[in-house]
Amino acid sequence: MLDLLPDLCDHYEQDVRWLPLTSHDYGGRRLFYGEVVTLRCFEDNSLVREIVSEDGRGKVLFIDGHGSCRFALLGDQLALLAQKNHWEGVIVNGAVRDVATLATIDIGIKALGPCPFKTEKRQTGDRNVTLTVAHTLVYPGDMLYADRNGILLSKAKLDLSPFKAEK
Template sequence: MNDIGVVHRTITRAARADVDALAPFGVSTLHEAMGRTGLMRPYIRPVYPGAALCGTAVTVLLQPGDNWMLHVAAEQLRQDDVLVAACTTECEDGFFGELLATSVRAQGGAGLVIDGGCRDIAALEEMDFPVFSRAVNAKGTVKATPGSVNVPVVCANAVVRPGDVVVADVDGVVVVPAERAGAVAEEAARREANEEDKRRRFAAGELGLDMYAMREPLAAAGLTYID
């Protein structure tokens, strides 16, 4: 899918206003607002409770057991960018830890999503540096084989292009294409307003069976109540 050994220094990021508009919404809401697309596989999990992030993607293609390109990618970060790292084949080694997090933060990076392993979890939590990873693994890596930076990658089954918006929370990770970010934020706001109305109705005791007019289709499907 990608050329190996290239770094694209110029990328088109989603508009800052659109990123800010997406930030208040949870991953579940944004996934629904995009027609149930954009989710990474659910094995990508926050490495500590409460981790969350929202920012524009600087993408990294790693070689297995080799974190060289994460150091290369750090130079390409701008304020509030998120590193999104995929690997040329499955690997759960500890590509990332406290020292790289310190470097990434100094360059303005807002966090990391990696289809690989991460370590130094206690230190990352103390720093409040959000990482979403495939695994927690103390095994270290080498710096020997080039990958690429700012190329399209497939990370945990989601296509991520440089400059797309990445949002992550306890429910998972979702990727919003840069050109759709504004429209998705508007749809997410509409969904949340609709959900607030439903929340009030549920709290008042109304059943989903009636709110969603389920009784007639359930009967047509053959559901029978027996006293």
């Protein structure tokens, strides 16, 4: 299935929240979903490495970089580490780099845009906090569903069996 989100909206309209974030697909996987792990950080991706080093089975990392595209919060090395540790995907409210390589990695990646500059490492950020992105609350533990149509959030895991969704 290529278009999961329209079906989810039709079937679970009262249970999903649309995230009106204008993002672009950068990873090799266009359809992905999982439980949200949140990270709020500004132009410092130190904690991203720490998080994607953990087991990410069934999880999506949501990084709120406050919309800054001055420095990339995710690049090929962190994406490969996330893939190795079985993360379903990464959402970046900010920039990514190494975009040609990201497209070859089997993980979902959405971000605002590219930037070739890496971040400084100051060990700053807040993990597992509620985020406000595009006037929408994103809670740790939410379920996130993403495809080329965008991003949906729900409080509980949705039954995808009627849609024969494949990752």
